[in-house]
Amino acid sequence: MRVPLSWLREYVDVELEPEALAERLTLLGMEVKSIERRGTEWRNVVVGELLSVDRHPRADRLSLTRVTTGGGEPLEIVCGATNIAAGDRVPVALPGAVLPGDRRIERTEKMGVTSNGMLCSGDELRLTADADGILILPADTPLGVALADLYGDVVLDVDVKPNRGDALSIVGLAREIAAVTGASIRFPDSTVTEAGQPTAERLRVEVADPALCPRFVGRWVEGVTVGPSPAAVQMRLIAAGMRPISNVVDASNYVMVELGKPIHTFDAAAVHDGRIDVRLARPGERLETLDHVDRELHPETLLIADPAGPLGLAGVMGGADSEVSAGTRDVIVESAIFDPISIRRTAFRYALRSEASLRFEKGQEHRLARIGADRTARLVAEWAGGTVAPGAVDTNPVEPERGRVAFRPARVNRLLGTALDSTDQAALLERVGIEIDGSADARGGSATEVQVRVAAGDRPLSVEVDASEVLVALVPTWRRDLEIEADIAEEVARIHGYELVPSTLPSTPMPSFRSSPLELRDGLRSALAGAGLTEIVTHALVAPASLEQVRWREPIDVADGETEAGGVPITVTNPLSADHSVLRQSLVASLLETVSSNARRGRSEAAVFEVGKGYGRVGEETREWWRLGLALWGPFDPPAWNRPSRDADLDDAKGVIGYLTGVLGLPAPAYTPVPTEPNLHPGRAAEVVARSTNGAIGLAGRVGEIHPELAEAFEIRGRVVVAELSVRGLSAGQLPVPRVAAPSRQPDAERDVAVVVYEDRPSGELEAAIRASAGPLLRDVRLFDVYRGAPLAAEERSLAFRLRFAAQDRTLTESEVEASMAAVMTSLAAAGGRIRS
């Protein structure tokens, strides 16, 4: 809310500098977001008096004025406005002046006459809304004074929280300031001079459902002259962020800003039979609202209507037909209280959230209906002339009592960690108008037990407490936010000052140990960063097209204990854009998009990974599964003069995966070809799985070069290798503690075997055959060479493996090793290989 200090000062004396005031308000929970100094942009604009206004000698539409600013020679200034006359005091922008919008004023030649500056309109100064005429200042405005000294103002932008609708007003904030500074507060004058036929004889109001409109106060002002508001009023409204419209409408807006009470004014002539109904819309009813949109009304819409039909959307926006306009003679003032939820729903339904509806939504002080009606009627009469009809129509004149909130000062201290005795607490509360009723009666008469409300809303809870422990707070009618004991505790802390709450460290019992679900995830992340990959975080919300484009044909296997991917995609029903409207099910598209966007920025390589979730719905159940994705593109090693450049390939990705299984304490991963995944190169894609010794899957997934067509679709040149992996413990787990053995004192025995197979025979199968047949002495198998060429046939290749044998407790004998090797060779031969000697 924008708060002009000049306006605030009408109701409370503020001696603090704006910055100091802003800090006090902020520390009170009324955060000041910014401080704007209006008028600092007017440089060299002073008050002048028109000595003469004559026709310009050579232009009919211009005037030639002589202006004095108090001293020196009068200035000749050419002006195009028609509302000026000799004797008027006006703002004069002297040569060298700068106006809002960085508009510079210089001495200029206008149709043969030198103009020594400019007379300013209110709009040019951003002071009033009037762009046509020169701003006429009051006749007693001192000459020669800088305009900034007269009309400059400081505007605080205060972030009033949703629970403090009462402070969404100048008076409300004045109250807060009074509470902290001890200054006293003055209320706006709402007395009216009444005459003529009483309101009750002119206006009848029927409320169909008092729950939706607990109070409606109507007043009648007769014989108004609609026109612009006084300049001072316009200045205020503009400073507060409102647009001046007319004296009558401005009166209602003025009261809204000042008291926080939204008011509506009707042209009385448009209200048939002087009868207003507050009711829900009927099927088929329509209304053209003030914004000139013809709307079909939803039956839950609360209306202000007359016998002929809807006049306005209650609390949200008036109707065009009953709008106060130039021809309006009589005005009906509506000052009502509506059900906050009904107003909020209507405002959302018609996308018409306004300053008025925002205030209604937060709830209104019952009393304000009457005060607001009177104040508005007074201002209408003052600014638009006319007579206020005696009395008002009031559907519910009984004003509620103050709310009573019982609280235990000891409990307040226990919550806050303070040591404020009852007297201190009572004194603090009294500063914001909360009186303490300490009488036995307040505590429940002769009873020794008092009900203390601990919780309200949809989970109310009260406890019975011995009356001696309890004080009862009498809450001012405007404070709708104080309902339970904790609310009083906050109020005590707020007025005492949060800065005075002690700063202590908890001394309550520690919870028992619990391991972190992030441990394994963080371990892998650090390992990957250490291996040279950059972590990325991409959007979980993606475009439906991307979801379809990079979908695995076969779901990847899931590691032990992890959530299986699957289910239908989860779609956002109110997305910000189609590009981010569905939750992803794979990380691959995001990885490719990252490679692509970096390529567009001129990168020639990327090695990235992301630990993220996929999302899906199976039946009614939502699934979220953690995956690790990585992508390698371009040279993995940084370019160097002393090393040939080489693009990352499938083997680099497999190297990373092998490194991860090492970190995870898993055996080396096994790969099997996956020729059928449409997004991957059919000859360069594999399923990877690493099982722990008990057979459980520790890591599973897919790794491969992306299909050239997919690379093209993402506008990536060159090969990209991607992997998506499910890892045991990625959702919540710890890195395993390795079991280790002392190195054997006995030397290992190494044997090599080369086996010739056809090209389409996967190496992994042969390695598996070796592992299966070599017996318990085998420690390790490593492919160390692949040979093609003479004397092998064209489609053949030779795979050379190095096997390492060892026993922990003894030196192996030659015959033991040879027996193992014999078994290995037999199994390789059985697998279709020819042993090369």
Place this chain on the structure above:
Amino acid sequence: MDLAQLTRDLEDLRSEALAQAAAAPDTTAVEALEIELLGKKGRLTGVLRGIGGLPAEDRPRVGAIANAVREAIEAALRERGAALRGGELEARLRRERLDVTTPGRPLRRGSLHPSIEAMADIARIFAQFGFVVVESPEVEDDLKNFQMLNIPPDHPARDLWDTLYVDQPGNLLRTHTSPGQIRVMQSMAPPIRVLLPGRCYRYEAVDASHGFEFFQVEGLMVDEGTTLADLKGLLDQFAHAMFGAGRKTRFRPGYYPFTEPSVAFDVECLVCGGPGCPACGRTGWMTILGAGMVHPVVLQYGGLDPERYQGFAFGMGPERISMLKHGITDLRLFMDNDLRFLEQFR
């Protein structure tokens, strides 16, 4: 063979050998000479073969001469060898000289994402105070995201969280990590000290300080005596750990429906250090988190008796923490994945 002849032969061998040793061009030649002259089948041995023809009384004399010759040759070879080795090593070192001013063979350096790292930093600090990490789902229901947090349907405070809804009635993408509070209270018994980090979503147009996807870290502490003063003390510790021991902090009233009293927590502006600058809106302070004492309605939805239990909750944006710490001014960088940005976090 007589003594005189043998003695002459030995002397000839000595002088010839010394000349050869002196002329040996390299250490390989010295080694070859040693074998040729002194080896088992060497020339010295060859000369001494004649000793058998000498009378027994002459033999010791020849033996003495032969030893002297051997020692002389050995010394000459050793000397020559040493001289040559020194030169050769020098030559090798000269030959092996590199241009040491060229750059080395660079290793690839990876990096960790600042959003996740900020969450890890936060978790590390609070771990010292006994807070453990718990995670909760991102697709939530209205009940836990709002209603159980004391935000009924149509409550004006809902304006604080513009929500993305999903195609299943009653479900939404969580707008904050706070629904995790309910899950934790329903599943863990006090004393509770948890951190809830994770991804959140809001219907919010993207600009330098807003995004529709971002991270949040929620903290929750509930037991029988935790106070607002404890919250203040703990947040002070956190600010000092995260931003430096001397940082001033400010504890002021805030508003959240799920806390009462509610708190906003500021640290002294990291850019200007107090006097006010554009970065802090000229206030000298930067708000880093919101907090408060858990509302009794929320405790009840968590299955706890608000008469017995009390505690606090706080929530902060790790990106905001990271921005303040690293001097980043645009939130969009965090999900832009420009490697030139990310690679700076080493």
